[in-house]
Amino acid sequence: MAADAPATAAPSVPAHGWRSSKLPDMKLMMWIFLASDIMFFGTLIGTYLIYKGRSLTGPYPQDVLDIPLTTVSTFVLLMSSFLMVIALDALKRNDIGKFRLWTFGVAFFGAIFLGFQVYEFNHFVDLGLTLQGNLFGTTFYVLTGTHGVHVAIGVLWLLSIVVASYVRPWTSKDATNLEVAGLYWHFVDVVWIVIFTLVYLVDFVPGAGG
Amino acid sequence: MSSEHDTHESHGIRGYVIVALILAVITYVEFAIIEYEIAWLGPGAILFWLIALSLAKFVMVIAYFMHLKDDDATYTGFFTSGMVIGFGTFVAFTFLMTLPASLPEIRQAALTVSQPAHGEAEGDGYGGGYGGGISEETRAAIESDGYSRPLSDVLREGPPKDQTLRVTPPAAASDGWTVALSTPAFGAARAEAAPAGDEAPAPAEAAPAPTDAEPAPDEAAQATEVASFDPAAAEAAYTANCASCHQANGAGLPGAFPPLAEHFPTLVASDAGRTYVISSLLYGLQGEIEVQGMTYAGVMPAWGYLGDDVLANTLNHAATAWGNEALLADDFTPFTPEEVAAQRDGGLTAADVYELRNALDLP
The missing domain is CATH 1.10.760.10 (Cytochrome c-like domain)
Structure with a gap:
């Protein structure tokens, strides 16, 4: 580390800076972050699955989970991903109005998803499922709660982009900024795809007995 | 599409719409499988299709919405390594957590093996908890517990009725491991031991060594009362x-x-x-x-x-x-x-x- 510092300051370095990659830094950083984040979620999902069926008392997954409701919220999140690519496409074509509209749409859909989750959590607590009550509650809330925090961060990020585009008008040159936010957003969507199947649907496979 | 050279060129709205439609249909199919309790597919088949369908959605979002399909392979490399490490952690974790539970006899036998009371733990350090850490020394000691039985038999059957198998680590580096079968009704530990060295153990050595936490006088007092x-x-x-x-x-x-x-x-x-x-x-x-x-x-x-x-x-x-x-x-x-x-x-x-x-x- 220490040996690198003088090397980058050496006069032999070209004026445009010393680069090991031609890839945009922000985008590369985001993919590296996503690689670490998928390990994080992998561990949480793994923990959920390992403790699955080991709760000593209820409520059990079949008692509380609501498949039709969660299907709707899953659909909302999937469609927000669609809006995200449309927004990026618009920005690349310098269609700033559409870019703002769709980016706001993504944040709006994300907020709807969060609304579903807040409703769901409230409802589950009413049914007796708490963070400390049993293993299902602990692993379920930690996993879906962490995902919800990711969604919330994404919503704030996208809203800040919409605001920023008014402060300093964005052009197609800013596409990488939006693309990186989009990568994050799609990733959050992808994680939910896995959670929806492994946490929600699998518990209701007929004849499998949870 | 794979012929595109410029990674900044989009697929066009049409491609995205098609992908979004497929994602929506898959989600509906997943929902329908569960909601309408498709009974003509067995539970195993349903599980397979649910996971396969979600995997398909996963790959489509990453490949098309995140443009990984046409983007630089470096990104794919990073993300794939993350997935592999994450999944590997999950597999290793599952293995560690479920193996002892599925082998209750081994776990139970291993639990009666005392942890080394001093210094660094022998073996892999899992001795007391999950039964994976029977060191070679302990193994040798148990194998010569006076019954001339292989270790697998000892572990499968557990100690004889009403007796507790105790393995005591050496108190000093020069001592051997002690294996004792104690009978609760008589209190005293019966030595069946074999030290790692050549010398036969003195009777006093075979008794479990008192630990720091519990001074010897207390123990003696309890034993009489x-x-x-x-x-x-x-x-x-x-x-x-x-x-x-x-x-x-x-x-x-x-x-x-x-x-x-x-x-x-x-x-x-x-x-x-x-x-x-x-x-x-x-x-x-x-x-x-x-x-x-x-x-x-x-x-x-x-x-x-x-x-x-x-x-x-x-x-x-x-x-x-x-x-x-x-x-x-x-x-x-x-x-x-x-x-x-x-x-x-x-x-x-x-x-x-x-x-x-x-x-x-x-x-």
């Missing part, structure tokens, strides 16, 4: 199974795990209380309780898979250690494996035990 169980075996059983939550000093963890010190004697003052503590070991306990003014919402797991002698030993340690012995009723008699065995037919749940606790109005 309550002669019908082996305090060292009781402590070993407690240390292996209970101490991680209730702590080695019996104080528990405030708010998480209730204390046993100064509390356990009040539980076992009556016969009903004795039944309750045995039941809580066999079937677990679930529910909010209050001990010494502090509320505990925790969960006591069921320990029924442990042997009657091990369970009786843990109870006897809790009853007599940490000064509890002085608080016991005069007519207290130690728990016996038979007393534990008698509660095994109860068929209670952790919630039943909780109700039993409330019904008895225990402190």
Whole structure:
């Protein structure tokens, strides 16, 4: 580390800076972050699955989970991903109005998803499922709660982009900024795809007995 | 599409719409499989299709919406390594967590092997917890336990009835491992030992070495007053199974795990209380309780898979250690494996035990 510092300051370095990659830094950083984040979620999902069926008392997954409701919220999140690519496409074509509209749409859909989750959590607590009550509650809330925090961060990020585009008008040159936010957003969507199947649907496979 | 050279060129709205439609249809199909209880597919097939469909969605979002399909391979490399490491962690974790549970005999046998009391743990350091850490030395010691049986037999059958297999690590580097079969009814440990060196063990060496936490005089005093169980075996059983939550000093963890010190004697003052503590070991306990003014919402797991002698030993340690012995009723008699065995037919749940606790109005 220490040996690198003088090397980058050496006069032999070209004026445009010393680069090991031609890839945009922000985008590369985001993919590296996503690689670490998928390990994080992998561990949480793994923990959920390992403790699955080991709760000593209820409520059990079949008692509380609501498949039709969660299907709707899953659909909302999937469609927000669609809006995200449309927004990026618009920005690349310098269609700033559409870019703002769709980016706001993504944040709006994300907020709807969060609304579903807040409703769901409230409802589950009413049914007796708490963070400390049993293993299902602990692993379920930690996993879906962490995902919800990711969604919330994404919503704030996208809203800040919409605001920023008014402060300093964005052009197609800013596409990488939006693309990186989009990568994050799609990733959050992808994680939910896995959670929806492994946490929600699998518990209701007929004849499998949870 | 793969012929695109410029990574900044989009697929066009049309491609995105098609992908979004496919994602929506897959989500509906997943929902329909569950909601309409498709019974003509077996549970295994349904599970397969649910996972396959979600995998398809996963790949489509990453490939098309995140443009990984046409983007630089470096990104794919990073993301794929993350997925592989994440999945590998999950597999290793699952293996560690489920292997001991699926091999209860090995786990139970391994739990009676004491942890080395000094310095660095031998083997892989998993000795007391999950049964993976029987070192070569211990293995050799057990194999020469005087019965000339292979280790696998010892582990499968467990110690002879009413006896506890104890393996004591060497107290000094020059000593050998000690294997003793203690009979609770007689208290004294019977040495069947084989040291790693050439010398035969002196009888005194075969007795379990007192640990730092429990001075020898105390142990001797206990042995004379309550002669019908082996305090060292009781402590070993407690240390292996209970101490991680209730702590080695019996104080528990405030708010998480209730204390046993100064509390356990009040539980076992009556016969009903004795039944309750045995039941809580066999079937677990679930529910909010209050001990010494502090509320505990925790969960006591069921320990029924442990042997009657091990369970009786843990109870006897809790009853007599940490000064509890002085608080016991005069007519207290130690728990016996038979007393534990008698509660095994109860068929209670952790919630039943909780109700039993409330019904008895225990402190």
